[in-house]
Amino acid sequence: MTTLLALFWRDLRRAWGSGALWLPVLFFLLVATAFPFAVGPDAPLLRRAGGGMVWVAALLAALLPIDRLVRPDRDAGVLDQLAVRGIADEVIATVKIIAHAIAFGLPLMIALLPAAALLAQDAARVDVLAVGIAIAIPALASLAVLSAALTAGLKGGNAIGGLLVLPLAVPLLIFGAGMLDPSGRGAMKLLAATSLLLTMIGPFAAGAAMRGLRE
Amino acid sequence: MSELLRLDNVACIRGDRLLFENLSLALNPGAALWLRGPNGAGKSSLIRLAAGLLHAAAGTVERRGRSALIDEASALDPELPLRRALDFWARVDTVDGHAVDRAMAAMALAPLSDVPVAMLSTGQRKRAAMVRVIASGAPIWLLDEPANGMDDAAQARLVMAIAAHRANGGAVLLASHFALGGDDLAELDMGATA
Numbered sequence: 001m002t003t004l005l006a007l008f009w010r011d012l013r014r015a016w017g018s019g020a021l022w023l024p025v026l027f028f029l030l031v032a033t034a035f036p037f038a039v040g041p042d043a044p045l046l047r048r049a050g051g052g053m054v055w056v057a058a059l060l061a062a063l064l065p066i067d068r069l070v071r072p073d074r075d076a077g078v079l080d081q082l083a084v085r086g087i088a089d090e091v092i093a094t095v096k097i098i099a100h101a102i103a104f105g106l107p108l109m110i111a112l113l114p115a116a117a118l119l120a121q122d123a124a125r126v127d128v129l130a131v132g133i134a135i136a137i138p139a140l141a142s143l144a145v146l147s148a149a150l151t152a153g154l155k156g157g158n159a160i161g162g163l164l165v166l167p168l169a170v171p172l173l174i175f176g177a178g179m180l181d182p183s184g185r186g187a188m189k190l191l192a193a194t195s196l197l198l199t200m201i202g203p204f205a206a207g208a209a210m211r212g213l214r215e
Numbered sequence: 216m217s218e219l220l221r222l223d224n225v226a227c228i229r230g231d232r233l234l235f236e237n238l239s240l241a242l243n244p245g246a247a248l249w250l251r252g253p254n255g256a257g258k259s260s261l262i263r264l265a266a267g268l269l270h271a272a273a274g275t276v277e278r279r280g281r282s283a284l285i286d287e288a289s290a291l292d293p294e295l296p297l298r299r300a301l302d303f304w305a306r307v308d309t310v311d312g313h314a315v316d317r318a319m320a321a322m323a324l325a326p327l328s329d330v331p332v333a334m335l336s337t338g339q340r341k342r343a344a345m346v347r348v349i350a351s352g353a354p355i356w357l358l359d360e361p362a363n364g365m366d367d368a369a370q371a372r373l374v375m376a377i378a379a380h381r382a383n384g385g386a387v388l389l390a391s392h393f394a395l396g397g398d399d400l401a402e403l404d405m406g407a408t409a
Contacts, residue, residue, distance in 0.1 A: 002306055002307075002309050003306065003307045003308075003309060005306075006303055006306035006307050007307070010292070010303055014292070017294065075288070076288055076289070076290050076291075076292075076293075077286060077287075077288025077289065077290040078290045080266075080268055080284070080286065080288065080290070081284065081290045081304070082307070083266075083267070083268055084266045084267065084268065084282055084283070084284045084357075085281065085307065085308070086267075086281075214268050214269070215269070215270075
């Protein structure tokens with residue numbers, strides 16, 4: 001347990017060290033700021049499209065740091081050292097997913113308020129967005145660590161990483177944005193089910209990918 | 216088995232190349248084996264095989280007890296002061312700070328505690344990796360070129376640390392392309408088996 005806590009705090013410290021805490025947040029707000037300029041100041045249109053834009057921005061914010069999640073640990077020999085100690089790759093992946101979920105999830109939830117304001121979302125829609133994104137954060141973190149593990153051995157893997165998990169992230173976007181639609185009644189349950197599934201797959205798939213890095 | 220580490224008829228294939236086959240070795244408590252041979256003979260692969268990081272294409276690898284590894288990567292966070300970077304591994308190994316204190320004294324690194332790892336020289340980083348190995352308390356030491364970049368004084372400390380570990384009933388598998396001293400080292404010439 002001490003071991004896992006040490007791993008967790010190290011991941012969190014590295015994620016938030018040297019101002020990196022604000023990076024996904026800034027990126028998230030950047031998209032929210034740029035979008036109204038791109039589509040024009042038409043409030044009803046912004047309100048309708050803005051919710052979906054928040055979801056896209058949240059997905060990209062989760063994927064933003066994937067080149068920092070696994071590759072540095074692999075290059076520095078940290079993953080090898082942990083493997084020598086008999087710590088299963090799935091356990092390391094789980095710790096990384098939890099740490100990433102907190103490292104980007106907490107600031108993202110805070111940034112959601114100004115972003116929603118910029119995109120003309122009213123209070124009721126902000127609530128729905130907050131609940132939906134909170135449900136999706138474990139899955140987004142899981143996908144980010146998975147793609148980081150899959151691309152850690154590739155040159156320029158960062159660009160491929162996003163493409164790799166896009167098909168898996170699409171259901172999150174559909175059900176998440178679907179929650180904003182008044183007729184989308186079951187969307188939240190489907191989002192929760194999708195999020196649970198992706199969160200469960202992540203540790204095993206990422207663990208297998210990390211094991212493959214050693215061969 | 217009473218051996219701490221035992222390899223039976225192992226073979227190792229990297230890429231399409233057979234590095235070695237039918238290689239057997241056993242390390243009892245207190246034993247040390249020096250793997251020697253030219254570059255590319257498979258010394259590092261044998262160490263990684265013994266550590267469980269590579270799978271043997273044939274044969275079996277058995278370890279009794281934990282092992283500690285040095286390879287070319289230091290696995291210390293470059294942005295952290297040396298002491299904090301080592302403390303992370305002490306927590307992973309669930310050993311207390313005194314073990315790190317003693318190991319740092321053994322490798323004469325105590326004065327560099329507050330220096331960021333990124334500022335350390337190659338030899339100092341190897342010494343830091345050695346501190347991690349000593350502090351871990353693992354009975355099996357797997358050292359791949361531990362003396363690279365070390366000056367004479369540091370090498371002498373390394374030899375002393377290895378002797379102390381063997382006296383405590385530990386075993387050492389050492390890959391090095393030059394002799395490290397210590398008179399009663401068993402040798403395995405990898406050039407001969409390849």
